[in-house]
Amino acid sequence: MKRGKASSLKRLLWVLIFLTGTTTILAGCGASRDAFKEEGKLHVTATIGMIADVAQEVGGDRVEVVGLMGPGVDPHLYKASQGDIAKLEDAAMILYGGLHLEGKMTEIFEKMAKKKTVVAVTKNIPERQLREVAAGTHDPHVWFNVRLWMSATETIRDALVEKDPDNGAEYEARAEAYLGKLEELDQYAKDQIATIPKQGRVMVTAHDAFGYFGDAYDIEVVGLQGISTAAEYGSKDVTGLRDMLVERGVKAVFVESSVPKKSIEAVIEGAKKQGHDVKIGGELFSDAMGKAGTAEGTYIGMVKHNVDTIVGALK
Amino acid sequence: MSGFWIMVTGALVASCCGILGCFLILRRMALVGDAISHSVLPGIVIAFLVSGSRDSVFMLFGAAIIGFVTVFLIQLFQNSGVQGDASIGVVFTSLFAAGVLLISLNASQVDLDLDCVLYGEIAYVHWNQLMINGVEVGPKAVWLLGITLFLIVAVIGLFYKQFKLCAFDPALAAAIGIPVALFHYVLMGLVSMATVSSFESVGAILVVGLLIVPPATAYLLTDRLGTMIGLSLVIGVISSIAGYYTAAVLDASIAGCMVCVAGVLFLLAFLFSPSHGLVVRKLRQRASTAREAY
Numbered sequence: 001m002k003r004g005k006a007s008s009l010k011r012l013l014w015v016l017i018f019l020t021g022t023t024t025i026l027a028g029c030g031a032s033r034d035a036f037k038e039e040g041k042l043h044v045t046a047t048i049g050m051i052a053d054v055a056q057e058v059g060g061d062r063v064e065v066v067g068l069m070g071p072g073v074d075p076h077l078y079k080a081s082q083g084d085i086a087k088l089e090d091a092a093m094i095l096y097g098g099l100h101l102e103g104k105m106t107e108i109f110e111k112m113a114k115k116k117t118v119v120a121v122t123k124n125i126p127e128r129q130l131r132e133v134a135a136g137t138h139d140p141h142v143w144f145n146v147r148l149w150m151s152a153t154e155t156i157r158d159a160l161v162e163k164d165p166d167n168g169a170e171y172e173a174r175a176e177a178y179l180g181k182l183e184e185l186d187q188y189a190k191d192q193i194a195t196i197p198k199q200g201r202v203m204v205t206a207h208d209a210f211g212y213f214g215d216a217y218d219i220e221v222v223g224l225q226g227i228s229t230a231a232e233y234g235s236k237d238v239t240g241l242r243d244m245l246v247e248r249g250v251k252a253v254f255v256e257s258s259v260p261k262k263s264i265e266a267v268i269e270g271a272k273k274q275g276h277d278v279k280i281g282g283e284l285f286s287d288a289m290g291k292a293g294t295a296e297g298t299y300i301g302m303v304k305h306n307v308d309t310i311v312g313a314l315k
Numbered sequence: 316m317s318g319f320w321i322m323v324t325g326a327l328v329a330s331c332c333g334i335l336g337c338f339l340i341l342r343r344m345a346l347v348g349d350a351i352s353h354s355v356l357p358g359i360v361i362a363f364l365v366s367g368s369r370d371s372v373f374m375l376f377g378a379a380i381i382g383f384v385t386v387f388l389i390q391l392f393q394n395s396g397v398q399g400d401a402s403i404g405v406v407f408t409s410l411f412a413a414g415v416l417l418i419s420l421n422a423s424q425v426d427l428d429l430d431c432v433l434y435g436e437i438a439y440v441h442w443n444q445l446m447i448n449g450v451e452v453g454p455k456a457v458w459l460l461g462i463t464l465f466l467i468v469a470v471i472g473l474f475y476k477q478f479k480l481c482a483f484d485p486a487l488a489a490a491i492g493i494p495v496a497l498f499h500y501v502l503m504g505l506v507s508m509a510t511v512s513s514f515e516s517v518g519a520i521l522v523v524g525l526l527i528v529p530p531a532t533a534y535l536l537t538d539r540l541g542t543m544i545g546l547s548l549v550i551g552v553i554s555s556i557a558g559y560y561t562a563a564v565l566d567a568s569i570a571g572c573m574v575c576v577a578g579v580l581f582l583l584a585f586l587f588s589p590s591h592g593l594v595v596r597k598l599r600q601r602a603s604t605a606r607e608a609y
Contacts, residue, residue, distance in 0.1 A: 076426065076428070076430065076431060077430070079436075079568050079571075080436050080438040080439065080568065080569070081438075081562070081566050081567050081568055081569075082438065082559075082562040082563045082565075082566055082567065082568075082569055082572075083566040084438060085317050085318075085438050085439075085441075088439075088442075089317060100369060100426060100431075103426070103430065103431030103432065104371065104431060104432060104433070104434065104435060104436070105436070105439065107370075107371055107443070108436075108439045108442050108443060111442050111443055111444065112442050133424035133425055134367075134422055134424060134425045135367050136367050136368065137367075137369070137425050139424075140426075208424070
């Protein structure tokens with residue numbers, strides 16, 4: 001009996017040794033795929049699409065940018081796949097949002113910063129321009145204030161120039177041109193939103209990603225949910241929102257591409273019962289851009305789409 | 316190197332979970348891991364409210380404390396006669412609800428869900444290195460889980476007979492003077508420690524999966540507790556390694572693939588186990604009916 005036990009233990013030990021051995025060998029060979037395809041370019045990995053887009057605009061042909069989170073992926077719900085390891089490992093530069101947008105990954109980025117160029121694109125935005133949501137904690141959705149995203153663009157430009165000074169002049173020039181476009185975009189948003197009558201200038205969305213947008217373009221933002229997509233919402237929020245819609249005669253509410261429609265539909269149903277018709281004003285992009293290759297697949301196109309949708313529905 | 320550390324981390328999680336899972340399955344409390352994965356929510360909210368930061372140290376601390384509270388309450392209710400599954404259900408739903416309530420009252424604007432602040436990602440363990448005197452000494456997760464595994468092996472190894480008897484026949488254990496309640500509490504405390512530290516390193520699905528699936532597979536293959544623990548370790552380790560390579564081929568979530576491989580192994584055992592497998596049982600049945608007809 002005792003001997004049987006000892007020998008089975010021994011066998012187990014052998015199996016374990018064998019397994020660790022093969023693992024080490026296999027891991028050495030590496031089953032990784034190449035994250036980047038083009039040689040001779042500066043390899044940049046960006047977490048969200050908005051950052052990837054700006055990096056590509058500023059870098060032009062000199063850089064190859066890959067994004068971790070694809071179109072329609074909510075950064076709060078992002079799950080890493082095996083290929084993402086190579087995207088981070090092989091990159092010469094990593095750009096991320098910061099302000100805890102990437103959740104627990106932020107800590108990983110801070111650690112990686114010791115070994116390679118890892119830049120939080122929001123790092124140069126002055127703290128007083130950030131929206132504080134709790135003591136010491138800031139709203140990370142800065143891209144909806146185009147002015148703040150211009151600061152992010154400058155941060156990206158500076159990072160590229162520092163990493164690849166030989167092509168610095170080119171990055172500077174491209175950034176200059178792009179910043180010009182962003183300035184126009186900022187003005188466009190201001191002008192367009194101002195055409196909505198003040199009383200009905202309220203946008204209701206299921207996701208509080210538009211705080212910066214509201215501040216910058218003078219439109220009241222009412223969210224049904226807290227900032228986190230996973231947070232539940234209380235029934236008081238639903239009734240309060242419904243009453244506000246009816247009282248102020250708001251014509252439409254907005255559903256975003258990365259939030260389930262169900263929560264907002266409950267509010268519309270409630271308003272209808274009180275005799276006030278509310279439309280769904282169309283989809284706004286919040287945490288993620290549209291598909292690559294479409295106009296909404298770029299940062300500028302995405303902001304334009306949101307502005308036009310809001311103005312079209314509320315005016 | 317990152318692949319190697321991911322598999323080591325996976326194997327460590329599998330080992331911690333594999334040992335404890337066997338006892339949990341025998342006690343019909345396998346879902347306690349899932350329960351802890353939800354019930355720690357108030358812990359992270361309170362840790363945030365007190366510290367004002369979402370730093371993982373505070374989050375881990377808050378989660379660990381509420382993890383212990385969870386298993387303590389589950390065990391307490393069970394000792395007082397509430398059904399095992401009911402006491403798990405009552406405790407974790409109430410605690411999770413308390414967490415949701417705390418968020419909506421105090422921190423509805425802050426991104427505080429478990430996925431964002433507590434659950435780690437196994438793909439990135441390699442980059443979270445532990446530094447001692449400015450020298451990297453391996454991923455933090457490997458150290459954390461290694462220490463946890465050592466503790467589990469030490470405690471279970473020292474009191475193996477007592478744990479075994481408490482799991483199989485608590486009445487007999489009590490009759491011969493073993494403090495059954497104490498051993499139940501110790502086991503649950505270990506479970507809480509293992510799951511919370513694993514959540515922080517590798518995320519929830521991997522822990523909950525490896526706590527149940529490999530031991531359940533082993534349970535189909537043997538009737539002896541020692542062999543069951545050994546098999547459950549081997550199955551867990553195979554799942555982590557094969558899962559990693561599956562994820563590499565599919566370019567998919569690593570934790571997801573590891574648990575899927577474990578699920579496939581379970582299915583194989585369910586069908587083809589020499590003692591309890593579906594196929595063998597059917598064959599035996601046919602043989603015996605044939606004999607009767609003869």
